[in-house]
Amino acid sequence: MTDTLIADTADRLMAEVVPPAAVRGLKDRAAAAPVWSLLAESGFLDALVAEAHGGAGLSAAETLPVLLAA
Incomplete structure (x- = not known):
């Protein structure tokens, strides 16, 4: 995967799933569960997990765009 693809996908996902207004409402576990x-x-939560164990097997550097988007 290219850095741009990962970054673009993570940016879109975060904008859709957790826009700034939604983040303010996630103060308790029940609200954050969905x-x-x-x-x-x-699949981003498994980015660092080895492919042999069901993850993406990305390096720490490759996951940086995901962390920045979050």
Whole structure:
């Protein structure tokens, strides 16, 4: 994957799933649960997990765009 593809996808996902207004409403676990579910479905939460274990197997540097988007 290219850095641009990862960054663009992460930016779009965060803008759709957790825009700034939504982040303010995530003060309790119940409100945050649906957001975590959507992020888990995206695969970004498993970015650093080895492919052999069901993750993307990305390096720490390759996941930087995801962290910046978050």
